[in-house]
Amino acid sequence: MYPGKSYSPYASRNFSDKVYWGDTHLHTRLSADAGLFGNTLGLAEAFRFARGEEVVASTNQPVRLSRPLDWLVIADHSDMMGFSEDIAKGASNVLAYPEGKKWYEGLQAGGDNAADAAIDLITNFSQGTLPEGLVKEYSPGSKVYASVWNRVIKTAEEFNDPGKFTTIIGFEWTSLVKGNNLHRNVLLRDGAERAKQVMPMVTQPPVGSTDPLDLYAWLENYEKTTGGSAFAIAHNGNLSNGLMFPMDEQYTGKKIDENYVRLRAKWEPLYEWTQIKGDGETHPILSPADEFADYETWDVGNLDLTQKKTEEMLAGEYAREALKNGLLLEKKLGVNPYKFGSVGSTDSHTSLSTAEEDNFFGKATSAEPSPKRMHHPFVKTDIGVYEGYELVSSGYTGVWAKENTREAIWDALARKEVYATTGPRMILRFFGGWDFNENDINSRNPAFAGYQKGVPMGGDLRSKGQKGSPTFMIYALKDPIGANLDRIQVIKGWVDKQGNTQEKVYDVVWSGDRKPDKKGKLPAVGNTVDLKSATWTNTIGASELATVWKDPDFDPSLKAFYYVRVLEIPTPRWIVYDAFRYGIDLPKEAETSGQERAYSSPIWYTP
Template sequence: MLAVESGSKPFRSVWQRQIAAAEEANDPGAFTAFIGYEWTSLIQGGNMHRVVIYRDGGGKASMVDPFTTEPPAGSINPRDLWTWMANYEDLTRGDVLALAHNGNLSNGIMFPEDAQYDGTALDEDYVRTRALWEPMYEATQIKGDGEAHPFLSPNDEFADYETWDKGNLNMSELKTDDMLAGEYAREALKTGLKLEARLGTNPYKFGMVGSTDSHTSLATAQEDNFFGKHSGTEPSPGRPGHVVGQFGDVVILGWEQAASGLAAVWAAENTREAIFDAMERKEVYATTGSRIGVRFFGGWGYTDEDLTSRSPAFAGYGKGVPMGGDLPAAPESAAAPTFMVFALKDPIGGNLDRIQIVKGWMTADGATEEKVYDVAWGGDRVPGEDGKLPPVGSTVDVARASWTNTIGAAELGTVWTDPDFDPAERAFYYARVIEIPTPRWTAYDAFRMGSEVPEESPMETQERAYTSPIWYTPKG
């Protein structure tokens, strides 16, 4: 993607070159290249970046210059970006969407609950407009994972994954705990339930994807092929201990980069139109770099026979909705929704540890809650008295940057019914698929190049996938 920065006056000619490059690379049915750019809003160091993605070809995309943050025509306010997007569609009859990322570097302003960064109260126009233009969120990438945070989800033993919580994008303001609720995907999904009850629309009804956010033009999100943020952080013997950013007393070292992530889309064909349409309907999921395959459906009557047919998607669509959808109205005979989830390991990656379903809901008094359910897992483990599933173990040989798939499972699936369902409560559900431990990129650097890795650096990782949620809204 082209990053259009404030002050880049000749961007018109650059934009035309980017369009031409995307058009040349696009090969419908074989390789899809989208036209797009990055709107790089930075509010007192708080990241508010959006990637603008076009469904259209160059004929329409070239009719309107990209919207930048440069005054007087540009703006750092997302509302103004959404206005520009509406104007683009009105003029060209084209189609665009925006993808926000790195809320973990926004210092609390990515997902406001009461007022946006400038003090303007959230109103019906804000929630409707954001829901219209931002159907997805980039929940994992090189500058940290953004699904959950251990402070917000203390009962989730998998919440502290590749956590970046030092400060804003340029580290001009350090992080405080009160900022975290406005930064992470799961908390935003919960906040969205409250805003929908208050203002009529859920602005955070987004699907989840991953991306690298690297500046290398390389798709290198795998741990054993990680090329870093840019050319200065490509593989080298000293990379794990290199200072990649220093802002006052705050230092970011090379090992803190995350080899993440990938965006997966369930589309009918490999074309701009089909993939874009799937993104708009949120039939997408994120991985942290591993090529895990996941299907997730919600309805009111899935059975084990639907799952074991080996073609679960037929029943999935026929009896309910896929990831990103809203549960249909419940039949009179249904007491609780059922969810069908099925996952396959990366063909050359680690086996699967478990599948979890994450539920968030709003109680009668307006508070929000969450719970993580282990619904399928590899091996003969049994949950303990506390309801927690024991760890899968580890076969990682750090010294050799290797592991064996002698634990876990190559595929997992189940049909699960919510045991705590209350038909009066708004709720969302999404699946999280977790692999067995495998070597982290730092272990590969140490093995291949003899890199000295700081003691605090992890050497193992548990790759994962996050599906888009499925939402439930009470009648009336």
């Protein structure tokens, strides 16, 4: 062992120095809704595609990512897992039921008959009216279900290649309360030996439950039984109609008490901030002073549009409001249940994890590239409509870790040293401390000072008697093949001395020589998007932005959180590429460009 201080700073480096890109939420044909609506691709095709190989989509189109992902979670719905695959091939155990035979024949007929059969099947599933025996066959405890789960595990193990490509074994627990989305994705840190000791948690009776408290009990039992580790990620809550982040009581009528906040804080370290069904950071009604709040907003109703949205529901659906309300619950009950980090996911049901605007393969097989997809409603009821052109090409998760292994990726997610993007692979660093200065950010190795003098995103900043305001070191580098950066913002939330939640958005560094006006508003960066040719230019914006920012409004007696939002310059939405490639018109009411973004996990300040 060398006795003195090493000359080489890299020789003793022991912090997370690489960012790895992945998706925490992808579905294959094993998911009932994916398979019934035409997805023919399975687990192997999903992993092959994610690691950079070309595959043929369910609509017979060749497709490939611009760059491989580093890791992937296939999170097929645990309820009826594998059923859609069996009915598609006419498995005898399915055809033994008159209803199963009817649905099979409808699906085989194709066209409207197939669509009607799929809708009827999904409706019966969501209403709990499937034949009881059929449900039992595709539930934990049956040989059929065990066989499917073992195949999920076996395929994940086959494609897990430490150092090159990581697979994380998981599933989606699909709690749907009267059409209100309370889904969670469960991620296991472990391999086959432990994963095979359990069956996934489901929601259908008699063995399942839609109550998150029962999911937490499943997670507790998994760790106790296997000696392994697991956690859950709450689905983007914008389709929960106010149920995702309760303040007083759950949908079950159970009070939000010490037990609830403790368990949610323990088992849900992350939240899905952005995905294919809308962005979940904030809403313009919740954040009226935030000029960038209305981004890819879905606020018509709940998941299946059986219940219309009201303004009162919004506070229980969005990340920023939940982060603020978590501080209130911590003050009341002693634990913050909404102290979560930030991930982005596709929630694609095509087996294809695509989040780039120029390579977007949609939510489901029916929304894969075609001249009609942007004009065809995704969901339409008497309540309202989610238009085809409103689907969002989003999102991915950047993970700061030492190596690309299952353990390192899972651990980084668990400690919240991660960030979400709407698709671009920009590099983002965010540290909080008490004495960062310009020399730290100008060193070209800011992470050394970041870890030495502060905490990274996802961390807790303690006062420890320091005087003055905290300082934050922030660095963002554009996606190498993407758009330039417009600005970096810090979003702060806190509870004031009167007990009211507050928020403020700070522009902390930006491109060009723009100057804020008298009201502090920074002029727009501009827009180079050419709709006719589906292009933009990097003649505006910056390739990198960096700063050390000090909170000018700091009150050392008040708990607070801070997170970073990085905005790109405007670029075309996926519908512009569709219009250009197919020679079709854009819907007049559709948004044609947007400013893609990254959301860091927060840093929390505690007096």
